[in-house]
Amino acid sequence: MKQTTQESALLHAILEAAVDAMIVSDDAGIILQANPAACSLFQYDASEMIGQNVKMLMPKSLAKQHDGFMRHHIETGEKKIIGIGRDVEGQRKDKTVFPLHLSVGHSQVGDQRLFIGILHDLTRRRATQDALSRSQRLDAIGQMTGGIAHDFNNLLTVVIGNLELLQMRGVTDRQSPLVKEALESAEMGADLTSRLMIFARQSNLKPAKTDLRDLCGDTLTLLKRTLGATYHIRTDFAQQVDPVMVDPVQLQSALMNLALNARDAMDGRGELLVSIANVTIDDTYMAQETDIAPGDYVRLSVNDDGAGMSVEAQQRAFEPFFTTKSEHGGTGLGLAMVYGFVRQSGGHITLYSELNHGTSFRLYFPALPVVHEAGATKVPSGENNGLPRGKGQTILVVEDNPKVRRLSLERIRDLGYVTQEAISGDDAYALLKDGMQVDLVFSDLVMPGALNGYDLAAKVVAEFPDVKVLLTSGYASDVVTTAMSHERVYDILHKPYRQSDLAFRLQALFS
The missing domain is CATH 3.40.50.2300 (Response regulator)
Structure with missing residues (x-):
């Protein structure tokens, strides 16, 4: 009896201490035990789970198949999840569906067959994989685009050269406007391929040590006249901003692209806010939220109160030739160029938008090391150690x-x-x-x-x-x-x- 009590206490300790969710059920699928990690994962209290069928933790499509899977395993011994493990989907109390890895083992205790499920939440891993997939897709598009642009440049060089030779050797008055139009179109094609090269990160940047406040201030002075009186531009520049290494011409072009996109989204009138500040990404949560490596950055934010973007538009916003403004002559290269320039500069770009509420672009450029006071290097403004904690509120x-x-x-x-x-x-x-x-x-x-x-x-x-x-x-x-x-x-x-x-x-x- 003493040994049984010790074994029970040991099992309880293991269940309590386990990081992964653990659920014990009988051969009818009735939950007999659920550890704290399982309760947290599925957002139920233990009392709400024990005595219920495990199908309560599955989306409908999987729940419908569960009894058949169990019956087939018991009758044939064939293993599909038991002893193997696979990625499946779970369903929380609020009905949200999420990815998880499920491993199931089984044991015989007296006359009772028990099944032990160990479940690991894959939400973070899936989010990381999705972000990596998007980045790889854009990289692949960039490589392909760079190759095509290179070949087109060679073709356009021949076309422009021959048209110029033809023009120099003399053409009739009737032929002259035709040659001129052909030259203008070929030069437009050359400009298009040069913008594609920026997206492909194959352009020749000329980075210089830059204070973004000065550069953006000059650009916004020009933009105020371009946007017109019905658009209000506000700035919020931090008093102290680290220098960055960027190509000033390309940075101005990127800011103008974002501002003109914002103007189109605001449709006649609105407010544009441009802010600049130092940002230190040094905790796991912020790195996860922004998909940016930890470090010191200068963040340039461009925010508008326009129409906003749909989820699909946000996912494809940086792809070349994707545009929501085709009826207004949009080429779909503006954001692709901004993306390529920022990435080639060693930075990152993020997008946040809500339909009918506006859009916010954030450009992160690596900050150059700076000594702010006599001999003292910059110390990150936020430390994760010793954070104030709640008292169970x-x-x-x-x-x-x-x-x-x-x-x-x-x-x-x-x-x-x-x-x-x-x-x-x-x-x-x-x-x-x-x-x-x-x-x-x-x-x-x-x-x-x-x-x-x-x-x-x-x-x-x-x-x-x-x-x-x-x-x-x-x-x-x-x-x-x-x-x-x-x-x-x-x-x-x-x-x-x-x-x-x-x-x-x-x-x-x-x-």
Whole structure:
């Protein structure tokens, strides 16, 4: 009996300590045990899982096949997942579907057949693979484009050369305009291939040590006249910005491309915000959020309050010849050129957009090492060690993007808080009205439904005065959110943010 008690205690300790989710079920699929990692992964309490069929953790398509798989294995012994493991999909309590790796083993305890499932969340790995796939696709397109552009340049050299020789040797008055038009078209073709070479990162950049504030200030002075009086340009340049190595001409061209794209998206009038600041990416969460290697960067952000971009348009925005403005003469090369220039400069570019709310492009250039004070090198502004932690307070995370929501939940739990979640302002308000007890609502600003972040915050302040509110936005400033009606001014935590920013903001609210 003593040995059985010790074995039971050992099994319990293993289940409690395991990082991966572990679920024990019988041959009918009824859950007998679920460790804390499994409860966290699927967002259920253990009491909600034990006694239920494992099909509750599967999307419908897989759940329909589960009984057949089990029956086939028991009757034939054939292994499809058991003892092998494979990538499948799971379904959380909120019905969101996510990728996971499932390994199943089985054992006989007396007359009872038990199945032990070990599940590993693949969400981060899948996101990394998707980002790598997009990068590789653009690299492949760039290589192909560079080769084609090179061959076209050779062809156009022959065409232009022969047309110029023909022009020099004399043509009739009737032939002259034809030759002139042919030359102009060939030169336009040469300009097109030169822009393709920029996307392919095969152009000859002339980088120089540059202060982006000076360069962008000069460019924006020109742009104010180009954009017209109905467009307002705002700047937010940090007082201290590290120098970077960029080609000044290409940087000005990139900024003009982004500004003209913004003008077209704003359709007649609007506000453009250009901001520049040092950014240190030194924590796992921000690197994951931006898909950028840790290090010191100077970030140039271009934000508009225009029509925004669909998810498909965002995914393809940097591909050459993809355009949403074909009826207005767009070639689809502007953003491809910006992407190629930034990457060839050793930097990164990210895009955030919401339909009907605007778009934000962020260009990250590696900062040159700088000594800011006598003999002292720059120290990263945010350290992950010793961050203030919560005391078990409950935070309701309100975010419609499932990937961002999962990341936010993980970040907040890592800081010692308990989390709940909602997919919209409407959903969050309904949960609060139904009696959900929380200490703080952490909400995105732009969400589908009747309630945006400001609307939700106003209702929380009015109806649940003991609940604190923290708002977040993917836009670099209130250039977009000023269009939303709100009486009270809220401090916005702007994405992407560091774990230290979140930790100290939460500490300030709870102090």
